[in-house]
Amino acid sequence: MMNDSKLSGVFRTSAITALVALSVSAWAGQAPGSLADPDIPVSHHDRVYAAEQFSNTVSVTDPADNHLLGVIRLGDPSPGNFSPLYRGQLLVHGMGYSPDHHTLAVVSIGSNSVTFIDTQTNAIKGVTYVGRSPHEAFFTPDGSEVWVTVRGENYVSVLDAKTFQEKTRIMLPAGPGMQIFSPDGKYGYVCSSFNPETDVVSVKDHQIVGKIRQASPFCPNIAATPDGKQVWFTLKDVGKVQVFDARPPFALIKTLETGPITNHVNIVHNEKGMFAYVTVGGLNQVKAYRTDNFEPVATIPVGNLPHAAWPSGDGTRLYVGLENGDALAAIDTITNTVVANVPVGQAPQAIAYVPNAVTEGDGTQNLQPLGVAGQAVHLSLHAVGQNAGDASGAPTSVALFDQGLLQVLQASVTGLSPKQPYILGLSDSPDGTGGIEPLANFMTNPAGSAIVNALGQIRQVVQPGTAGTDKRRYLVVAPSVAGKPGAVVQVQTP
Missing domain, CATH: 2.130.10.10 (YVTN repeat-like/Quinoprotein amine dehydrogenase)
Structure with missing residues (x-):
């Protein structure tokens, strides 16, 4: 016959087990x-x-x-x-x-x-x-x-x-x-x-x-x-x-x-x-x-x-x-x-x-x-006039996924006007005041954003410190005006 103290211990153990079970089953x-x-x-x-x-x-x-x-x-x-x-x-x-x-x-x-x-x-x-x-x-x-x-x-x-x-x-x-x-x-x-x-x-x-x-x-x-x-x-x-x-x-x-x-x-x-x-x-x-x-x-x-x-x-x-x-x-x-x-x-x-x-x-x-699947370069763009170190707002992120001699560029572009045509391109100057060579034309969605892709030898000209680059270029975003780049609105972050 089990004494009272042992019986009490069994009840306590059973109660704890039941509570744990209920706790687990509850979520x-x-x-x-x-x-x-x-x-x-x-x-x-x-x-x-x-x-x-x-x-x-x-x-x-x-x-x-x-x-x-x-x-x-x-x-x-x-x-x-x-x-x-x-x-x-x-x-x-x-x-x-x-x-x-x-x-x-x-x-x-x-x-x-x-x-x-x-x-x-x-x-x-x-x-x-x-x-x-x-x-x-x-x-x-x-x-x-x-x-x-x-x-x-x-x-x-x-x-x-x-x-x-x-x-x-x-x-x-x-x-x-x-x-x-x-x-x-x-x-x-x-x-x-x-x-x-x-x-x-x-x-x-x-x-x-x-x-x-x-x-x-x-x-x-x-x-x-x-x-x-x-x-x-x-x-x-x-x-x-x-x-x-x-x-x-x-x-x-x-x-x-x-x-x-x-x-x-x-x-x-x-x-x-x-x-x-x-x-x-x-x-x-x-x-x-x-x-x-x-x-x-x-x-x-x-x-x-x-x-x-x-x-x-x-x-x-x-x-x-x-x-x-x-x-x-x-x-x-x-x-x-x-x-x-x-x-x-x-x-x-x-x-x-x-x-x-x-x-x-x-x-x-x-x-x-x-291997090569892990090779990529990551850049960002910020609004013209915005301090590059200002984290407010949502910067445009850019990934250059290495494919050997080529890269797939993917830009997550935000902060633009909704449902408007834009151009992602390469500028001769970091502030976007030089000539612009278009990489991709895109239309923003109703939230003023877009996912933009391009393919080419892009890392070789936009990545700081790349050896053998004939001319350094800079990623920019500009509105498309009659099919040509307008005033630049986003520039590559140093």
């Missing part, structure tokens, strides 16, 4: 899973994958020590991939993973492909070619299908998750941008990048069962809360996020002004509650909002052009891809501070944090060193 479950799913603590079995569009690589990071293990090389840099006989993948961009955490689906926009990768061995299991310019691929929660948004056309390509072959198509308005599923697997939510409409599709029979009006036609990203109550999507061109009810009649709940070049949104559930984290590329920030009252709770500086974001399996961290920074920023979601930066390939677009991706061994098979 378990991370997107894209269900709230009922158990949290998975960060470990060496986890992996953070990033799809990098200018190096055509998938970087693989161990989040336990924030160490880059290597890259999976799906294609070559330019100009090698210009050949008509080229067989690799181009513009590696989108990413999703299977419910069993053993398969990645990686979308390459330029080669119209979905590459399936084994997370244990980093080996390619298969490649499926779909329609023009696919954007994202995600597995249904039951793991039976992979939905691929074919943004260059007007449908979602539905693949069999075992054979990787297309089984049917879901016809939608032109430009489906991305899809995510309700945690119970009942609905697929598909936003559009060309039309101001998000469609809700029944997973069971692939029929459209609801429509939500978007405030603009350019949605690149969408996320569902693990409690099955809300869906959040971003509007890149107008700098907004919208929230609608995940259940019929799918009514719009809230519109938030977030900032220029609003890229991705994802959901984190931790001991403080449930939050939506939004990457705002034009401000180089991540913003966090409560999902119950939509109040902002944090603004986190992270680096140049934050794009994708994905939480750890226990919601204690959020990883953010820095598109013009060639890095992952790891955010502690309890303190909302950056705790690590991991170098990765060129221009990370999508991120997938996959808990228990590697069940045994070190999981480094078939990985290659970062």
